[in-house]
Amino acid sequence: MEMLCTLRSxxxxxxxxxxxxxxxxxxxxxxxxxFGDPKGGAFLELDIGEAWHGLQYLLTGTPWEGKAPLDFLVRGGIEAGDIPSDEGTARILEPAQVKALSVALREVSEDTLRRRYDPAEMQAQDIYPGTWEEPLDDTDPLEELVSYFEELQKFVGQVTRRGAALLVHIG
Incomplete structure (x- = not known):
């Protein structure tokens, strides 16, 4: 079963x-x-697919830990409650948390991400999807992660400017 990540304002x-x-x-x-908004506010959405766990690792240096707010893909925020188990997990970051995340993401350099990228270690740490040493296609996993990171920085900045909360859904 694929585990994909969607972020939504x-x-x-x-x-x-x-x-x-x-x-x-x-x-x-x-x-x-x-959904649930009588004013009909347009939402922002970013699908980072299977890159979520690789990004977590590059942002924090760990698969499941790290310091807030950069550990936001796997921890933090408010659990959305009892969702059906086949729908995965969902957490909500409040606007102040989103703002702190935006600042923290701007402080992470591409060079830092590139230094932390270690396919053998990521494989050993069982970082999803587990194809770091032998990618399934011609895509360079590091370049893909860097590209998603750049999109993530922009996206979180936009959510921050709106003063919105952020849903992190992995399922």
């Missing part, structure tokens, strides 16, 4: 609706409109 009304009805996570993720 949340208005206050959307955050409250999701926290009150976490079983509606799939409906929320599929909704192109205004």
């Amino acid at each position: 949340l208005t206050e009304a959307q955050r409250d609706a999701l926290l009150q009805a976490p079983q509606r996570l799939e409906e929320f993720l599929d909704d192109e409109e205004d």
